[in-house]
Amino acid sequence: MNKCQKCQKARATVLVTDIDLASHKPQQLHLCEDCARETGMAAALSPSAADMLKASILSVTEKESKARSAQRIMCEHCGLTYQEFRVKGRFGCTACYDTFAELVDPLLEKVHGAREHKGDPPRKPTHRRKTTNVAEFEKELVELRRKLTRAVKAEDYEDAARLRDRITEVERRIGEATDG
Amino acid sequence: MVESIGKDAWLRGEGQDADIVISTRVRLARNVEGFALKAKLAGDEEVALVQHLKQRIGKVKLAEKQQFVDLKPLDDVERLLLVERHLISLDHANADSERGVIHDDQGSIALMLNEEDHLRLQVLGSGMCAEEVFDRAFAIEDDLQGVVEFAYHSRYGYLTSCPTNVGTGMRLSVMMHLPGLAFTKQIDKVFNAVARMNLAVRGFYGEGTKALSDLYQISNQVTLGKTPEELLNDVRSVIPVILRWEREVRNQVLKADRVGLEDKVWRALGALRSARTMSSSEAFEQLSHVRLGVHCELIPDLTIATLNELFLLCQPGHLQTVVCGGKAIEPRKRDIVRAELLRSRLGGR
Ligand SMILES: [Zn+2]
Numbered sequence: 001m002n003k004c005q006k007c008q009k010a011r012a013t014v015l016v017t018d019i020d021l022a023s024h025k026p027q028q029l030h031l032c033e034d035c036a037r038e039t040g041m042a043a044a045l046s047p048s049a050a051d052m053l054k055a056s057i058l059s060v061t062e063k064e065s066k067a068r069s070a071q072r073i074m075c076e077h078c079g080l081t082y083q084e085f086r087v088k089g090r091f092g093c094t095a096c097y098d099t100f101a102e103l104v105d106p107l108l109e110k111v112h113g114a115r116e117h118k119g120d121p122p123r124k125p126t127h128r129r130k131t132t133n134v135a136e137f138e139k140e141l142v143e144l145r146r147k148l149t150r151a152v153k154a155e156d157y158e159d160a161a162r163l164r165d166r167i168t169e170v171e172r173r174i175g176e177a178t179d180g
Numbered sequence: 181m182v183e184s185i186g187k188d189a190w191l192r193g194e195g196q197d198a199d200i201v202i203s204t205r206v207r208l209a210r211n212v213e214g215f216a217l218k219a220k221l222a223g224d225e226e227v228a229l230v231q232h233l234k235q236r237i238g239k240v241k242l243a244e245k246q247q248f249v250d251l252k253p254l255d256d257v258e259r260l261l262l263v264e265r266h267l268i269s270l271d272h273a274n275a276d277s278e279r280g281v282i283h284d285d286q287g288s289i290a291l292m293l294n295e296e297d298h299l300r301l302q303v304l305g306s307g308m309c310a311e312e313v314f315d316r317a318f319a320i321e322d323d324l325q326g327v328v329e330f331a332y333h334s335r336y337g338y339l340t341s342c343p344t345n346v347g348t349g350m351r352l353s354v355m356m357h358l359p360g361l362a363f364t365k366q367i368d369k370v371f372n373a374v375a376r377m378n379l380a381v382r383g384f385y386g387e388g389t390k391a392l393s394d395l396y397q398i399s400n401q402v403t404l405g406k407t408p409e410e411l412l413n414d415v416r417s418v419i420p421v422i423l424r425w426e427r428e429v430r431n432q433v434l435k436a437d438r439v440g441l442e443d444k445v446w447r448a449l450g451a452l453r454s455a456r457t458m459s460s461s462e463a464f465e466q467l468s469h470v471r472l473g474v475h476c477e478l479i480p481d482l483t484i485a486t487l488n489e490l491f492l493l494c495q496p497g498h499l500q501t502v503v504c505g506g507k508a509i510e511p512r513k514r515d516i517v518r519a520e521l522l523r524s525r526l527g528g529r
Pocket residue numbers: 004005006007008009010031032033034035036
């Protein structure tokens with residue numbers, strides 16, 4: 001029987017994963033339910049996905065960084081660095097998955113026990129993707145709408161008509177970019 | 181928003197095994213091709229993203245009635261209310277970025293915009309209804325694919341901010357009320373069974389982390405390397421086992437110590453009907469006991485729907501909206517108001 005690591009009395013039924021702040025190493029505590037409750041480990045009955053990820057990143061990146069100078073990798077699309085990813089555990093853009101592929105594969109193996117997706121691809125094939133400027137168009141649209149509101153308020157109808165035309169045009173182009 | 185309080189479909193206490201399974205939820209994480217992921221999405225791009233999704237999803241009929249809620253102008257109580265209705269996550273509520281949610285009037289469908297991922301699609305149902313919520317979520321996702329291009333990688337599947345969600349982006353979770361197993365300290369059986377299946381269990385603690393309301397959430401731990409259907413089956417296969425254990429334990433306790441159990445549930449109802457102040461954690465604990473009493477047919481004249489509703493109304497967001505007209509009040513006053521509400525709903529004095 002596994003004894004609770006805190007009270008040393010009751011049977012440990014809860015596994016709490018945490019990152020030790022001093023050593024930066026993931027540690028696992030076997031606690032009884034009462035002690036888990038007391039330590040305020042809310043929602044930690046199973047190691048949470050976030051905890052598992054932190055632990056996995058640490059174990060994977062330790063090996064990687066010994067192997068070569070992985071620290072220098074940076075995503076050229078979004079500017080995310082290896083260090084940033086290590087701290088946040090979040091990618092900055094979809095290209096990051098390829099940029100950090102060497103790190104991603106062992107990480108996915110640790111977290112999911114798999115490296116590849118299984119399941120249907122999206123309904124529309126992605127290879128016909130037009131490198132979308134959707135984000136740029138949408139940003140312009142927000143700005144145009146803001147200007148339109150101002151123009152209408154100022155009763156500048158000429159400007160408003162011009163802005164409305166531009167909005168229609170941009171909306172059409174977003175439609176083209178995403179409908180294919 | 182007040183008119184929909186306590187009326188969400190998942191609260192009805194209907195559906196398969198609703199005596200133990202409170203609700204079933206499926207969540208799909210998706211990101212839009214052409215936008216940076218959350219960590220590198222600039223402020224004006226966030227505005228554009230929300231605009232894009234709102235406009236695009238607006239073309240799709242998700243349900244009879246659907247509405248967009250801009251989270252930015254809402255106050256804390258209003259946001260908390262949406263969290264308690266399970267329509268948005270706590271992180272989504274507490275963020276200060278441009279963000280919103282599109283949901284139906286039944287509280288069954290919620291699409292969070294600019295959460296950790298660009299889109300978090302969720303379908304929620306009462307009782308054990310994994311297949312229904314699964315089918316509904318993927319039907320909606322299929323419709324959305326007609327208007328939005330989701331980021332997809334030929335090897336990794338649907339790309340997400342965090343690698344823990346990549347692949348299917350799917351998390352299926354079943355919220356179970358297991359007072360029997362908790363009471364008899366057999367909950368570790370559940371942990372072991374669930375761990376063997378590569379699933380996760382989470383517990384829920386009340387305010388102050390003292391009381392456990394005997395609610396446990398079972399969900400798939402991994403999202404990659406299995407098809408959505410396989411993940412669905414993993415979760416579905418373990419639930420009947422847990423249900424059987426919980427029912428067996430309840431019967432054993434009834435046989436071995438009926439009076440002891442009666443004492444426990446009637447004392448809980450007594451407290452709820454008489455107390456002058458009641459913290460949310462105590463309320464959850466007592467409601468949990470009463471819920472068990474209703475199921476073991478020890479307490480007549482009370483329905484699960486009423487208890488589910490009270491679980492919800494006792495939470496701070498609902499309490500402050502229903503009783504205090506949306507004004508924030510201090511915790512001590514809240515405990516008094518909560519006790520009043522419970523007394524009046526449960527026929528106390
Ligand atoms: Zn202990």
